[in-house]
Amino acid sequence: xxxRRALLAILLVAGVSAGPAAPTAExxxxxxxxxxxxxxxxxxxxxxxxGPTAIQGGFLSSFLGGTVGGALLMERMTNAxxxxxxxxxxxxxxxxxxxxxxxxxxxxxxxxxASLPFYASLDVDLVFTLEPDDKGNYHLVxxxxxxxxxxxxxxxxxxxxxxxxxxxNYAGDGTAVLDTSTSSITITAGERPAGKNQRRPYTLxxxxxxxxxxxxxxxxxxxxxxxxxxxxxxxxxxxxxxxMLGMGGTEPPEPITPHGGFAVYTRTAPxxxxxxxxxxxxxxxxxxxFVEYELYPSCEAEILAPEPDEMLVFDELSPGxxxxxxxxRVLPNLWRDFVEWELPYLEGTRSEPDPVxxxxxxxxxxxxxxxxxxxxxxxxxxxxxxxSGPASRGNCKSPEPQHVRFLFPREARNSAxxxxxxxxxxxxxxxxxxxxxxxxxxxxxxGPSCEPKDRGYYKLGQEFIFVCDLSQDDFKKYNTVxxxxxxxxxxxxxVVLHEWTHKVHYNQWWKPRGGYKPELDADSDRIPDSMxxxxxxxxxxxxxxxxxxxxxxxxxxxVYLAEEAWAKGSADREDWACPGxxxxxxxxxxxxx
Amino acid sequence: MSARGRRSLWLALAxxxxxxxxxxxxxxxxxxxxxxxxxxxxxxxxxxxxxxxxAAAKAGAKSARPTPARGTDSRGKPAxxxxxxxxRDSSWESRLVAAKALAKRANVPVPRxxxxxxxxxxxxxxxxxxxxxxxxxYLSASSLSKLxxxxxxxxxxxxxxxxxxxxxxxxxxxxxxxxxxxLGYAGAREAAPPLRQLLATSPRGExxxxxxxxxxxxxxxxxxxxxxxxxADPFTATVARDDVRGAPSRRLYPVRARAxxxxxxxxxxxxxxxxGFVVRQ
Numbered sequence: 001x002x003x004r005r006a007l008l009a010i011l012l013v014a015g016v017s018a019g020p021a022a023p024t025a026e027x028x029x030x031x032x033x034x035x036x037x038x039x040x041x042x043x044x045x046x047x048x049x050x051g052p053t054a055i056q057g058g059f060l061s062s063f064l065g066g067t068v069g070g071a072l073l074m075e076r077m078t079n080a081x082x083x084x085x086x087x088x089x090x091x092x093x094x095x096x097x098x099x100x101x102x103x104x105x106x107x108x109x110x111x112x113x114a115s116l117p118f119y120a121s122l123d124v125d126l127v128f129t130l131e132p133d134d135k136g137n138y139h140l141v142x143x144x145x146x147x148x149x150x151x152x153x154x155x156x157x158x159x160x161x162x163x164x165x166x167x168x169n170y171a172g173d174g175t176a177v178l179d180t181s182t183s184s185i186t187i188t189a190g191e192r193p194a195g196k197n198q199r200r201p202y203t204l205x206x207x208x209x210x211x212x213x214x215x216x217x218x219x220x221x222x223x224x225x226x227x228x229x230x231x232x233x234x235x236x237x238x239x240x241x242x243x244m245l246g247m248g249g250t251e252p253p254e255p256i257t258p259h260g261g262f263a264v265y266t267r268t269a270p271x272x273x274x275x276x277x278x279x280x281x282x283x284x285x286x287x288x289x290f291v292e293y294e295l296y297p298s299c300e301a302e303i304l305a306p307e308p309d310e311m312l313v314f315d316e317l318s319p320g321x322x323x324x325x326x327x328x329r330v331l332p333n334l335w336r337d338f339v340e341w342e343l344p345y346l347e348g349t350r351s352e353p354d355p356v357x358x359x360x361x362x363x364x365x366x367x368x369x370x371x372x373x374x375x376x377x378x379x380x381x382x383x384x385x386x387x388s389g390p391a392s393r394g395n396c397k398s399p400e401p402q403h404v405r406f407l408f409p410r411e412a413r414n415s416a417x418x419x420x421x422x423x424x425x426x427x428x429x430x431x432x433x434x435x436x437x438x439x440x441x442x443x444x445x446x447g448p449s450c451e452p453k454d455r456g457y458y459k460l461g462q463e464f465i466f467v468c469d470l471s472q473d474d475f476k477k478y479n480t481v482x483x484x485x486x487x488x489x490x491x492x493x494x495v496v497l498h499e500w501t502h503k504v505h506y507n508q509w510w511k512p513r514g515g516y517k518p519e520l521d522a523d524s525d526r527i528p529d530s531m532x533x534x535x536x537x538x539x540x541x542x543x544x545x546x547x548x549x550x551x552x553x554x555x556x557x558x559v560y561l562a563e564e565a566w567a568k569g570s571a572d573r574e575d576w577a578c579p580g581x582x583x584x585x586x587x588x589x590x591x592x593x
Numbered sequence: 594m595s596a597r598g599r600r601s602l603w604l605a606l607a608x609x610x611x612x613x614x615x616x617x618x619x620x621x622x623x624x625x626x627x628x629x630x631x632x633x634x635x636x637x638x639x640x641x642x643x644x645x646x647x648a649a650a651k652a653g654a655k656s657a658r659p660t661p662a663r664g665t666d667s668r669g670k671p672a673x674x675x676x677x678x679x680x681r682d683s684s685w686e687s688r689l690v691a692a693k694a695l696a697k698r699a700n701v702p703v704p705r706x707x708x709x710x711x712x713x714x715x716x717x718x719x720x721x722x723x724x725x726x727x728x729x730x731y732l733s734a735s736s737l738s739k740l741x742x743x744x745x746x747x748x749x750x751x752x753x754x755x756x757x758x759x760x761x762x763x764x765x766x767x768x769x770x771x772x773x774x775x776l777g778y779a780g781a782r783e784a785a786p787p788l789r790q791l792l793a794t795s796p797r798g799e800x801x802x803x804x805x806x807x808x809x810x811x812x813x814x815x816x817x818x819x820x821x822x823x824x825a826d827p828f829t830a831t832v833a834r835d836d837v838r839g840a841p842s843r844r845l846y847p848v849r850a851r852a853x854x855x856x857x858x859x860x861x862x863x864x865x866x867x868x869g870f871v872v873r874q
């Protein structure tokens with residue numbers, strides 16, 4: 001029985017039916033797939049046409065390009081041609097070939113239409129969303145087309161005195177919402193090829209149309225200006241003006257059907273290759289076409305550099321610099337130029353680039369001059385957003401702000417205190433480690449009073465206490481009296497406290513006595529004999545400068561013990577030295593590139 | 594059914610199960626492949642490309658994450674150190690701080706602490722540090738180190754005395770002298786006679802100085818003659834590097850001062866006279 005149950009369990013896991021004797025296996029085998037939502041695909045496509053395919057209107061352009069919007073113009077012009085140029089053979093709706101052949105026949109109008117100097121352009125930026133159907137093929141569900149179009153032509157065709165002059169001048173731009181009943185974008189899977197290692201082809205088919213209202217005017221004159229016909233398109237209306245042999249008039253504006261904007265593109269390729277593409281080609285009307293597109297699951301950006309919690313350390317030059325690149329990964333990659341950065345502001349530091357130039361997926365940046373205030377250093381955030389340009393239409397997800405730490409090189413001397421003061425002294429005196437004595441703490445490392453191995457000193461009767469070069473013992477100190485070790489900013493704090501305590505002792509014990517007097521200190525321990533015999537009785541012996549046999553004078557023992565009052569780690573949160581409490585003991589390369 | 598027959602049946606069933614699992618796995622894998630729709634494939638292809646792009650971009654990033662230094666944890670804080678290793682640090686001050694920390698470690702039995710500290714003391718005797726004197730001290734670094742190790746050993750108290758007693762018996766020369774001082778610091782009155790001897794005969798001023806101090810702490814009245822004699826001890830010292838400037842430096846007589854202090858502790862009136870002391874009659 002146990003064996004049978006074990007087999008059933010195995011078959012259930014393997015998804016294989018054990019037959020009628022194992023009915024419990026059936027639901028597992030035929031269980032519906034979890035109702036997971038199909039992933040939508042986002043896409044963007046840039047479509048640029050240069051040539052007759054892009055023509056929007058005008059006398060010359062219309063019959064050269066044969067646009068729908070030009071049909072009425074063609075009709076009116078054909079009539080005029082029949083009258084003035086003897087074009088009796090033209091049909092009612094002549095195409096460009098017919099007009100081309102007519103204009104070139106005999107020696108009457110000796111031109112080649114293909115070489116006429118006209119310019120027509122159509123730029124379309126599509127942003128769209130595709131959704132899979134039950135078969136897994138993707139279809140357009142929504143999208144917008146941002147378009148810009150223009151046509152310019154200025155052509156003179158002379159045959160003796162008969163000069164024909166064509167001017168077309170049209171332009172427009174706008175944004176249209178794609179209508180899924182008239183536009184389609186699909187990705188469909190083809191049949192898997194029979195051969196080994198053959199990849200299944202997929203087809204991206206873009207067939208998008210949208211209305212395009214362009215404004216502009218067109219003029220055609222013949223017979224050396226005796227016959228002139230003009231049209232003016234404004235806001236979806238058209239107005240005709242005709243002058244012929246001194247007679248003519250202007251018709252009232254009439255509504256016209258908008259021109260048709262379009263983006264048409266097909267590509268078949270294995271899936272990995274189909275997700276993005278770029279190509280240029282000549283279409284059937286010899287227009288140059290440029291297409292660039294990218295398909296992606298979501299529109300987002302991620303900050304790659306600086307890395308999370310990256311330490312940005314000013315270099316040791318003067319002025320100190322951080323010279324690096326901020327980098328973002330942008331999906332779709334085509335929008336890499338639309339990342340807008342917000343770099344941390346450090347007061348007292350010059351930075352580049354200016355905020356207006358902070359765009360692009362790779363942004364070289366520079367901070368120059370260490371900030372004067374310690375509080376300016378430390379935790380900051382690099383921010384970026386994908387919201388400008390076409391990305392503003394994409395409802396993009398902006399990246400999480402990237403946390404960094406700005407640090408100073410500990411032993412360099414390029415702070416606002418100048419080249420004679422090490423950075424650690426400049427910044428640590430602004431922290432809790434100075435214990436409120438910053439105004440009387442001086443750096444004495446460059447002076448003659450700091451002897452080798454000295455960490456600090458106090459000169460009896462002076463206002464200031466001095467801290468010496470702590471780098472000489474690698475920022476480590478051992479208080480062998482109290483059995484405490486100090487490192488880094490803690491060592492600085494302990495030295496400040498040590499020298500400050502000497503000063504306090506002087507001010508309390510000797511200042512009221514008019515300064516240190518050896519005759520009042522028989523054992524030379526710098527504690528007045530009277531105090532040792534009175535208030536400090538049983539603690540210190542006025543006959544012995546080292547009552548506790550510690551190796552130090554009695555006053556020095558008190559000073560060393562006072563260092564215990566400094567709680568190690570109290571200033572860790574303010575220590576932006578590198579190396580230091582916030583950076584760890586190993587610093588990254590400072591500066592940057 | 595015999596036992597052999599049952600075993601054969603079990604083996605056959607197991608073999609059948611293995612075959613069924615293999616076949617089932619193949620079928621499921623085929624079903625899985627054939628049920629993949631273009632949407633799944635598209636999503637998978639995009640995910641793959643995205644992963645590749647991220648990897649490539651990150652590989653190009655210049656910045657590098659720092660790695661914690663040796664001996665520190667991920668936040669750069671000093672890692673907890675093995676006390677035995679800490680007692681062998683290259684810095685004598687570090688060794689001394691480690692010794693004082695070890696003395697407070699309640700999770701290590703006192704005798705073990707005493708053994709480790711005694712070993713450290715012996716190492717200092719056999720290989721004295723040549724580092725310059727500590728700022729503010731009138732003793733050499735090595736003497737300061739030995740003195741503090743002896744004091745630290747003594748602070749372990751009575752529980753440490755067996756180890757110290759054994760250590761003193763097993764050693765000679767300076768190691769024995771400092772061990773006896775440690776024993777005196779531990780409060781062992783048995784240390785008094787040899788300390789009296791040390792006060793009178795040790796060639797080392799630091800030892801004589803400490804012997805006088807400990808005899809006072811032990812309130813050893815039998816030491817009064819030796820202490821009185823020590824008031825004329827010739828050992829002198831000066832503070833090497835005093836971080837307090839402006840006070841006159843003075844030649845110190847540590848043995849005399851410690852002997853005077855001990856005598857005062859023992860109720861003998863002493864007064865200073867010049868660089869020395871005299872017992873007040």
